[in-house]
Amino acid sequence: MFRTLFITGVVLAAGSSSAALAQPAPDPAAQARAAEDALADQIGRGAEAWVDTCARCHNMRSPTEMSPEDWDMTVNHMRVRANIPGDLAEDIKAFLMMSSTPIEETENPDGN
Numbered sequence: 143m144f145r146t147l148f149i150t151g152v153v154l155a156a157g158s159s160s161a162a163l164a165q166p167a168p169d170p171a172a173q174a175r176a177a178e179d180a181l182a183d184q185i186g187r188g189a190e191a192w193v194d195t196c197a198r199c200h201n202m203r204s205p206t207e208m209s210p211e212d213w214d215m216t217v218n219h220m221r222v223r224a225n226i227p228g229d230l231a232e233d234i235k236a237f238l239m240m241s242s243t244p245i246e247e248t249e250n251p252d253g254n
């Protein structure tokens with residue numbers, strides 16, 4: 143019984159950690175979903191970190207105030223100035239860049 147569970151676990155672990163090696167034809171749709179999930183997680187963390195971090199020294203600036211490229215630069219600048227850990231800065235960047243895209247402005251002109 144234990145042995146069966148153990149083998150199942152190993153097979154599952156191998157399948158998820160090295161899909162390209164274990165499967166000759168990886169499922170692109172599943173990979174795309176996994177990438178989307180990871181991005182959604184990062185944006186969620188970034189939104190929280192943005193609220194916690196970016197209003198410490200000055201008023202919050204709306205994500206729609208700048209282009210994604212400008213947020214990229216600004217967060218790099220603030221990361222150095224405020225000594226924000228790199229992974230946190232990447233999360234905040236992902237949130238701000240995603241929230242500032244023109245597509246969302248068109249769909250949601252009020253920005254709410």
Ligand code: HEC
Pocket residue numbers: 192195196197198199200203216217220221223224226234
């Ligand atoms: C340690 C304090 C501090 C923290 C934390 C901080 N900032 Fe700033 N921020 C400043 C100061 C000081 C300035 C003005 C001087 C400058 O640009 O260096 C500024 C300026 C800005 C500007 C205007 C820059 C421009 O070019 O118009 C933006 C936008 C900005 N911050 C966004 C952010 C964001 C986003 C975060 C979170 C990632 C953040 N700040 C965190 C201190 C901080």
